[in-house]
Amino acid sequence: MKRQMPTILTGALAMVLAACGGQTPQAPSTAPAPQASAEALTTAPAEAPTAAPATAATSAPAGGAPAQPATGGRIQTIISRGNLICGVNASPLPGFATVDSAGAYAGFDVDFCKAIAAALFDDPSKVEYRPLSAQDRFTALQTGEIDVLIRNSTFTLQRDGSLGLEWMPTTFYDGQGMMVRKESGITTLEELDGATICVQSGTTTELNLADQFRARGLEFTPVVFPDNNQTVAAYDAGQCDGYTTDKSGLVSSQTLLTTPADHQILEVTMSKEPLGPSVLQGDQQWGDAVRWIVFATFQAEEFGITSANLGEFTASEVPDIQRFLGLGDNKLGEGVGLSNDFVQRVIKAVGNYAEIYNRNLGPDTPFNLPRGLNSLYTDGGLLYSPPFR
Numbered sequence: 001m002k003r004q005m006p007t008i009l010t011g012a013l014a015m016v017l018a019a020c021g022g023q024t025p026q027a028p029s030t031a032p033a034p035q036a037s038a039e040a041l042t043t044a045p046a047e048a049p050t051a052a053p054a055t056a057a058t059s060a061p062a063g064g065a066p067a068q069p070a071t072g073g074r075i076q077t078i079i080s081r082g083n084l085i086c087g088v089n090a091s092p093l094p095g096f097a098t099v100d101s102a103g104a105y106a107g108f109d110v111d112f113c114k115a116i117a118a119a120l121f122d123d124p125s126k127v128e129y130r131p132l133s134a135q136d137r138f139t140a141l142q143t144g145e146i147d148v149l150i151r152n153s154t155f156t157l158q159r160d161g162s163l164g165l166e167w168m169p170t171t172f173y174d175g176q177g178m179m180v181r182k183e184s185g186i187t188t189l190e191e192l193d194g195a196t197i198c199v200q201s202g203t204t205t206e207l208n209l210a211d212q213f214r215a216r217g218l219e220f221t222p223v224v225f226p227d228n229n230q231t232v233a234a235y236d237a238g239q240c241d242g243y244t245t246d247k248s249g250l251v252s253s254q255t256l257l258t259t260p261a262d263h264q265i266l267e268v269t270m271s272k273e274p275l276g277p278s279v280l281q282g283d284q285q286w287g288d289a290v291r292w293i294v295f296a297t298f299q300a301e302e303f304g305i306t307s308a309n310l311g312e313f314t315a316s317e318v319p320d321i322q323r324f325l326g327l328g329d330n331k332l333g334e335g336v337g338l339s340n341d342f343v344q345r346v347i348k349a350v351g352n353y354a355e356i357y358n359r360n361l362g363p364d365t366p367f368n369l370p371r372g373l374n375s376l377y378t379d380g381g382l383l384y385s386p387p388f389r
């Protein structure tokens, strides 16, 4: 395909939509123009995070006495505040993060916000959700506005390093894909030579798109929007030949197109997109807590512990299970500033990883996403928890 950027971009069909993939064409505003990536523009905070706890105080003495949670760190701030502030998608991403008219949030990413709140408060509802655009999400961590970001965000070197963030275990292994109209007959990226591609700014998506097309010697015109609502709407309205984002995002957004069956996701995977929570670097205890809450969901699946059968396991005589659930004298939780039964709290509230996955993305949902890399290592996937001991 050798196609020029359609003239409609100069004004005929700019979209303003209320929901991801909503289909209400509006009077034209200014044409979206390719712009510099927020990735490149966002810099690390000028100063080291101020809320760093006295981590030395958290290490267990040589005698093995239980470590004490640090005071003054992020966990203490959250407990004093009475809720967790969790950064999530601003545009709805069905399956990952949506909000209903009553303000109730749901989705795969949202369940991890709830898991953290459950671990801290024994109450998954103790979350304040902070909707964030791709551009603003990391700044919200850097400034301390949010406690944790769980918004289909990719773990990269730049974000881990230059942006001063700390990445938690990957909760969803993804890769970038491309959606096209079936009627185009396009099945490969090469056939998109000269095409217009709708893409969201401030994302790895925008960067990968340029790299992948350049590497293949292909030309393209990016049509860039700051949020997924507008990106999807523009594609749906025919402003672009292709729409690119993480494959999970494509599957999710496809359900919101006017006629989902008219579109297909190409086979090609353009990148690695390990998606997971992140926190501000500098408060090791908080990082450890979130890390082990995520691991708890993997390990619970490996042990076969679910929200339904948890009660049976609390009577277990098996040392591994007793340690995991914080039964008896097992006090591993307090070493990361959590209660010793934090794993039970998490499982009770959101279930194990398989429950979280199936509830939001599994066979009984419109997405029916195969687990693939997001299977336990025992099933050929990449999910692997270090030992709870």
Ligand SMILES: N[C@@H](CCC(=O)N[C@@H](CS)C(=O)NCC(=O)O)C(=O)O
Pocket: 089, 090, 091, 092, 093, 132, 133, 134, 151, 152, 153, 154, 200, 202, 203, 204, 205, 226, 227, 228, 229, 245, 246, 249, 250, 273, 275
């Ligand atoms: N994983 C990529 C892309 C994440 C991303 O922001 N994707 C878009 C498209 S699916 C999105 O979630 N938009 C939601 C929004 O605008 O609130 C990244 O971390 O940069």
